[in-house]
Amino acid sequence: MRILCLHGYGMNPDAMKHQLSTLRKLCDPSWEFHFLAGRIQCSPAPGVQGIPGPYLCYSTDFDPVSMRAAQALVHEELETQGPFDGVFGFSTGASILAAYLLEQSATHPGKPLPVRFAVFCSAVPIISTDLAYYQAIYGSLSDEEEQIIRAGQYDQLVKLPEPIRTAAKTVAHVTDILKPMLRKSRLHYLDRPPLEIPCPLHPDLYKARLNIPTLHTRGKKEPPALKESSLVMESFCIPSLRRTFEHSAGHGIPTSRGEIEDMLAAMEEMAGSDRRAARL
Template identity: 50%
Template sequence: MRILCLHGYGTSADALQYQLSGLLHSADPSWEFHMLSGEIECPPAPGIETKFTPPYYCWSRTFDAPSIEEAHTLITEAIEDEGPFDGILGFSQGASIIASFLLEQTASHPEEPLPFRFAIFCSTTIPCASDPNYCQSLMGSLSRQDQQRIRSGQDDQLAQLPTSIKAPIEEFVKVIKAGRSITREPIRFFLDRSIEEIPCALHPDHFAGRLSIPTLHLRGHNDLPGLSDCALLVEEFCNPKCRKTILHSAGHDIPRSGSELRQFRAGLEWLIAQSQLTPQ
């Protein structure tokens, strides 16, 4: 059983290996976890610099379509160079990159099987599009006034947006506000751009792609405010008949010990069993 793993923003493959250490030590020894690293250097996530030496990486600093496409390319290259893989796991931004990669694959090639039989989303943030056509469908007809409302990032201004863009933008802004301690960037860094460069969140009310493969979702009771909403949004994209959610007390992290680690391991065992039953 081979699983490709993507780390979170401002961390590294070594940091994710530590976050998964409880699972790695207790899982079936035949399971292989391949750690993939982002290539964009960025400031460290809070507390990371005390445990891990630089550099620290992310999959995208700007969340716009071209940078998300570059992150997707890293997954494709990993499959070609190191695959095949049975499943894929991501934490935080890594989970959101996996979500957008799989959802866009499903939408663009609905008759083709995905390159993974299952997916694990840990404390996922908002998935953003790499497809400029999707972004154009949301942003292309906005008035100048609506574009300025988006650039303001202010809740009262966003509330006046048309329904074609309101929910995706509000969810994205909620995440970048919640994640300022991680990205260390102000809201205007993401939104005060030309309309073509503003990130477009994938939202189940606007994006048709859905995942049929089995999925496991880990969410922290005490995660950063707003991020639990992202995890719920990603769950809406997944088949409820082969979807399992685990709530834990580790906050924006992954359980490494005790009953919650055992629950995580049992969830992964369930997921693997489901993947062997579920046709692609």
């Protein structure tokens, strides 16, 4: 079993290896975890300062150009280091993997995805790189609407029409929550030309789905906007193939042995059912 892993913002492969250390000790020894490093240096995420740097991410601005580069990095790793049975992403790593797999599903309908299962932990919003989707959300803003977004004030964002309102509010809420990690305010992401603003995918507007087994984990103590991001990601997955696991911590991977064992059991069940399907 080979699993491609993507770390979160301000981390690196060593930090994610530390996150997964207990799970890796408990899992089948034949499981191989392959860690993909981000290419952009950034400030460290809270709690990882004890792990030697550099601290890395896959994008700092979450605009379509940098997010396409992040997806290209995933694609190259799958092509050159694969095959992989599954993927495992944490936080921004989870959203990048989901965006890549959804784009593969959208552009190659009917073709099997390059992996057979996915684990998404504490996912943040899935940011689109699809220009047509960007145009549908932000492409026809009036001057007044553009100014409201650029100002980034919640009492004005709620006055925007849908689906612009949900997209802009999601960016504002999540970047506010993640400001201690990103070290940038919501205006860094909103005060831009419309087609450079991060554009979260929404399942009502983007029809691609992940037709593979998926496991979604989130912490009970995560802020509501991040819990909502996880729920939105679940909506892109087939209900009969997805599993959800909620642990007692916050934005992170389970730390208690009992919860790690429960999470691992869900992973084993998912991977096992997938192997049985592959033999049919």
